[in-house]
Amino acid sequence: xxxxKLTHSFPCLLRGLAILGLAGVLTGCGPAGSxxxxxxxxxxxxMLPKLVNxxxxxxxxxxxxxxxxxxxxxxxxxxxxxxxxxEQNNFIETWIRQRVDAICVAPNQPKTIRRFVKKxxxxxxxxxxxxxxxxxxxxxxxxxxVEEQALGQALIDDLAQQMDEDGKWAIAIASLDAHNLxxxxxxxxxxxxxxxxxxxxxxxEITKEDENLARQKVQTLLNAYPQLEGIIAFDSNSVPGAAExxxxxxxxxxxxxxxxxxxxxxxxxxxxxxxxxxxxWDPTQLGGLTxxxxxxxxxxxxxxxxxEIPGYGKLNLSQSDPTTVIMSEPIRFTKENIDxxxxxx
Amino acid sequence: xxxxRLDYRHRRRIYxxxxxxxxxxxxxxxxxxxxxxxxEVLRRAGPDVAPVILAxxxxxxxxxxxxxDLSVASIIAVAGSAFGVLVHHDQPPxxxxxxxxxxxxxxxxxxxxxxxxxxxPAIIVxxxxxxxxxxxxxxxxxxxxxxxxxxISVYDAAYHQPGKFYAGWIxxxxxxxxxxxxxxxxxxRQWLARGNSEEAxxxxxxxxxxxxxxxxxxxxxxxxxxxxxxxxxxQAIEPGRMLVGFELHIVGAVVLGGTNIFGGExxxxxTILGAFFLYFISQALTYAGASAYFQxxxxxxxxxxxxxxDCAIHRRQKQLDELA
Numbered sequence: 004x005x006x007x008k009l010t011h012s013f014p015c016l017l018r019g020l021a022i023l024g025l026a027g028v029l030t031g032c033g034p035a036g037s038x039x040x041x042x043x044x045x046x047x048x049x050m051l052p053k054l055v056n057x058x059x060x061x062x063x064x065x066x067x068x069x070x071x072x073x074x075x076x077x078x079x080x081x082x083x084x085x086x087x088x089x090e091q092n093n094f095i096e097t098w099i100r101q102r103v104d105a106i107c108v109a110p111n112q113p114k115t116i117r118r119f120v121k122k123x124x125x126x127x128x129x130x131x132x133x134x135x136x137x138x139x140x141x142x143x144x145x146x147x148x149v150e151e152q153a154l155g156q157a158l159i160d161d162l163a164q165q166m167d168e169d170g171k172w173a174i175a176i177a178s179l180d181a182h183n184l185x186x187x188x189x190x191x192x193x194x195x196x197x198x199x200x201x202x203x204x205x206x207x208e209i210t211k212e213d214e215n216l217a218r219q220k221v222q223t224l225l226n227a228y229p230q231l232e233g234i235i236a237f238d239s240n241s242v243p244g245a246a247e248x249x250x251x252x253x254x255x256x257x258x259x260x261x262x263x264x265x266x267x268x269x270x271x272x273x274x275x276x277x278x279x280x281x282x283x284w285d286p287t288q289l290g291g292l293t294x295x296x297x298x299x300x301x302x303x304x305x306x307x308x309x310x311e312i313p314g315y316g317k318l319n320l321s322q323s324d325p326t327t328v329i330m331s332e333p334i335r336f337t338k339e340n341i342d343x344x345x346x347x348x
Numbered sequence: 349x350x351x352x353r354l355d356y357r358h359r360r361r362i363y364x365x366x367x368x369x370x371x372x373x374x375x376x377x378x379x380x381x382x383x384x385x386x387x388e389v390l391r392r393a394g395p396d397v398a399p400v401i402l403a404x405x406x407x408x409x410x411x412x413x414x415x416x417d418l419s420v421a422s423i424i425a426v427a428g429s430a431f432g433v434l435v436h437h438d439q440p441p442x443x444x445x446x447x448x449x450x451x452x453x454x455x456x457x458x459x460x461x462x463x464x465x466x467x468x469p470a471i472i473v474x475x476x477x478x479x480x481x482x483x484x485x486x487x488x489x490x491x492x493x494x495x496x497x498x499x500i501s502v503y504d505a506a507y508h509q510p511g512k513f514y515a516g517w518i519x520x521x522x523x524x525x526x527x528x529x530x531x532x533x534x535x536x537r538q539w540l541a542r543g544n545s546e547e548a549x550x551x552x553x554x555x556x557x558x559x560x561x562x563x564x565x566x567x568x569x570x571x572x573x574x575x576x577x578x579x580x581x582x583q584a585i586e587p588g589r590m591l592v593g594f595e596l597h598i599v600g601a602v603v604l605g606g607t608n609i610f611g612g613e614x615x616x617x618x619t620i621l622g623a624f625f626l627y628f629i630s631q632a633l634t635y636a637g638a639s640a641y642f643q644x645x646x647x648x649x650x651x652x653x654x655x656x657x658d659c660a661i662h663r664r665q666k667q668l669d670e671l672a
Contacts, residue, residue, distance in 0.1 A: 226388045229383030268584050
């Protein structure tokens with residue numbers, strides 16, 4: 004091939020492609036299934052995690068894919084590479100333009116999605132929040148992996164039992180604006196104040212979903228508060244980071260730790276008995292249930308307490324909010340059951 | 349020797365940062381409670397801040413020549429992927445370490461090559477490199493590991509040696525080598541010369557393209573060590589999101605250290621002190637029990653105050669010099 008010829012013809016080729024693209028945009032042509040929601044047989048569900056390429060949301064994606072295949076829906080799964088609210092909004096905007104039937108979003112910044120939820124609903128698109136809620140956004144439904152209060156209380160009850168209900172404790176958390184993490188945090192703090200008056204919360208550290216930063220921050224906490232006896236870490240990277248810090252500081256057995264993380268990350272620490280327990284739920288089931296409920300909403304079927312969902316069982320709606328579905332009870336992972344309950348993440 | 353080529357303003361910034369670091373250490377010392385250990389604060393500082401300083405030295409090298417590398421975090425992610433894939437296939441630790449170092453060096457050299465040959469500004473090449481290398485890191489992991497699920501577990505302690513046990517020593521050796529090279533070597537001076545004026549270098553018979561490539565070559569070595577420490581201290585390597593936003597932290601340390609972002613002026617010493625300063629601010633806030641809501645804002649305000657005060661004193665000194 005003559006490289007000079009190619010160089011000359013390249014701008015022409017680009018111009019040609021641009022004209023074709025513009026024509027496509029103006030005439031509304033596009034890939035199969037990108038037209039209006041009306042007149043299509045298949046339901047199209049767009050699913051937006053907090054971020055992509057992490058094991059937790061990959062497992063949710065797996066469950067969502069299986070459920071979409073089972074019900075015959077078309078699943079679009081995409082999201083930002085970092086937990087950014089602004090980037091999430093771009094995805095929602097695109098999907099509204101594509102007139103999908105339902106958008107399922109795990110919001111990073113719950114307050115910023117309100118405008119987009121309103122816009123989606125004006126186009127008759129159902130909006131579901133999952134993993135984390137945006138209660139003021141006007142969404143149709145929230146699929147909650149566990150009841151926030153139940154998890155928050157389970158964490159502090161577990162820690163209190165390990166600390167004999169007495170002593171100083173601290174929190175490590177990814178951010179202060181993720182709804183789910185902070186709901187668990189608030190419930191844990193409220194429960195500690197009410198049920199464990201001898202326990203004193205001394206510090207809250209932000210770890211930015213970074214295992215190494217979590218290790219650094221917790222190591223500093225251990226030195227800053229020599230009498231510290233307990234830590235709750237609320238996200239999957241803060242728990243291994245805190246466990247590593249306790250191990251390096253030589254305070255295994257002196258400082259107790261619990262939190263929410265994944266079996267893959269926690270296996271060596273739980274086997275070495277650096278911590279006694281951590282909590283999780285089945286993320287595959289969360290993805291699957293979200294898609295099945297989005298499908299049901301898009302088909303105009305009701306979401307009611309006790310409705311039978313294939314592959315899941317009877318629906319359990321929150322007593323305080325009838326638009327919130329509670330998926331399961333928090334699962335306590337220990338050295339004894341970690342192999343049985345491994346969800347592959 | 350370093351002072352010989354540093355102007356008054358930059359020397360002042362270094363003294364300022366030195367005093368600032370000592371002040372922060374003093375503050376931490378005062379804030380310590382009974383049972384806390386000041387030795388622990390000092391002992392942990394080097395290993396904790398090692399990846400920031402090493403990546404900062406890499407960034408300083410390329411900023412010296414008037415370039416910038418915004419893809420440092422993504423390059424470290426590729427190095428992490430290469431390391432993780434080899435660990436997954438049970439390769440001996442030294443091979444995994446070498447692959448990590450080599451991946452960072454090759455990609456840094458590649459950045460230099462693209463900037464040199466395509467004549468495209470470094471900020472554009474490396475801005476494109478930022479998502480490209482991140483994607484490459486995921487492709488490497490996906491191709492190298494069947495059923496790759498977003499992270500690569502590294503359980504065996506044999507693979508954690510550089511990050512968990514030798515980070516401080518690697519940092520110390522690299523800092524000593526970098527400072528000696530900066531004080532006595534010809535190459536760092538050529539980098540600064542190119543950063544000041546590419547045309548002047550050419551007229552003086554120097555080869556600006558070769559100087560640029562040498563800066564990226566050195567940056568690749570520094571970045572390799574930064575990657576080695578960063579990835580060998582993790583239980584799970586997540587190529588898609590490890591060190592996201594790290595480049596801004598690095599640029600912050602370099603600029604705080606007095607290096608001119610447009611090139612031609614600065615020092616390795618300034619970057620090292622800048623990185624320690626950022627680290628000690630965060631430590632001091634934790635020891636002071638500052639609320640998590642205020643920590644970021646306080647950090648930003650302190651940085652602004654330090655640079656602002658430095659500039660104000662500099663302006664006053666300049667006025668006095670002019671009057672004299």
